[in-house]
Amino acid sequence: MAVTDRDAAPRYGKALFEAAQDQQALSAVSEQLAQVNAVIKATPELMPALASNNLTEADKTDLMGLLTKDSGELVKNLVQILMANGRILGLPAVIEDFSDRFDEATSHVEATVTTAVPLTEGQTQAMNQALAKQLNAKTVGITCVVDPAVIGGVKVQSNDLVIDGTVKTRLAKLRQQLLTN
Numbered sequence: 001m002a003v004t005d006r007d008a009a010p011r012y013g014k015a016l017f018e019a020a021q022d023q024q025a026l027s028a029v030s031e032q033l034a035q036v037n038a039v040i041k042a043t044p045e046l047m048p049a050l051a052s053n054n055l056t057e058a059d060k061t062d063l064m065g066l067l068t069k070d071s072g073e074l075v076k077n078l079v080q081i082l083m084a085n086g087r088i089l090g091l092p093a094v095i096e097d098f099s100d101r102f103d104e105a106t107s108h109v110e111a112t113v114t115t116a117v118p119l120t121e122g123q124t125q126a127m128n129q130a131l132a133k134q135l136n137a138k139t140v141g142i143t144c145v146v147d148p149a150v151i152g153g154v155k156v157q158s159n160d161l162v163i164d165g166t167v168k169t170r171l172a173k174l175r176q177q178l179l180t181n
Contacts, residue, residue, distance in 0.1 A: 005090025012090070013097025016078050021105075025074065030102045032071040033095045036079075039067055040092055050088045107138035111158035114145045114166070131156065134163075 020029040040046060046067065050060055064083060068076045082088045103109065111131055113119070119127065124142060131140045135158060151167035 005087050006093045008087055009090050009093035009097045012078065012082065012087070012094040013101060016074060016094070016098050017101040017105075019074055023074070025072065026102060026105065028072060029074055030099065032068075032075045033098055035070055036067060036075060037092065037095045047089055047091065050083065107136075108141065109135045109137040109139075109158055110141045110143070111135070111156055112143045112145055114147050114150055114155040114157075116146070116148050116150050116152050116167075118146050119144055127154075131158070135161070 016029065017026070020026045046063065049055060050063055050067075055063075060083065064079050068079050071079075078094065079088070079091065082091055082094065109131070113124075113127055124144065128140050128142055131142070132138065140158075149168060151171070153166040153168075153170070154163075155166050155169070156163040
């Protein structure tokens with residue numbers, strides 16, 4: 001059975017994480033990978049172009065240079081190694097693996113908070129503190145989503161955890177109870 005890019009990503013992610021840790025550059029590498037990931041997401045045709053046989057090696061080198069122009073040596077070397085090993089399409093999965101390792105090492109958790117109306121700055125800070133305590137994290141990155149369909153309350157999603165205190169969910173549960181009784 002062939003090893004896919006997604007299967008190989010943890011190997012590259014771990015190697016990059018350990019190298020960045022050895023150089024005490026975890027935060028810098030994390031930021032650089034976030035920039036690379038933003039470029040990948042903004043230009044969906046980039047990764048297929050890098051994997052394509054239609055471009056010359058010089059063109060691919062130029063594209064890789066643009067992709068990693070603000071990156072340090074570790075990130076540039078990662079991209080070159082992935083390219084040389086025919087695994088460039090796995091770069092987003094490697095970035096995700098590194099990010100997961102970085103978040104775990106720094107006790108950082110990402111959470112999506114869905115409400116019917118936008119949260120104020122004070123509410124966002126209070127939510128951040130409450131989630132940090134609830135999730136045993138030092139820091140929490142909150143992405144706020146406004147969805148009027150929730151009617152009221154808050155829904156929090158973080159990794160595999162979902163805390164749903166929305167009016168929409170409560171009404172759906174009540175409706176289900178009424179229909180089954």
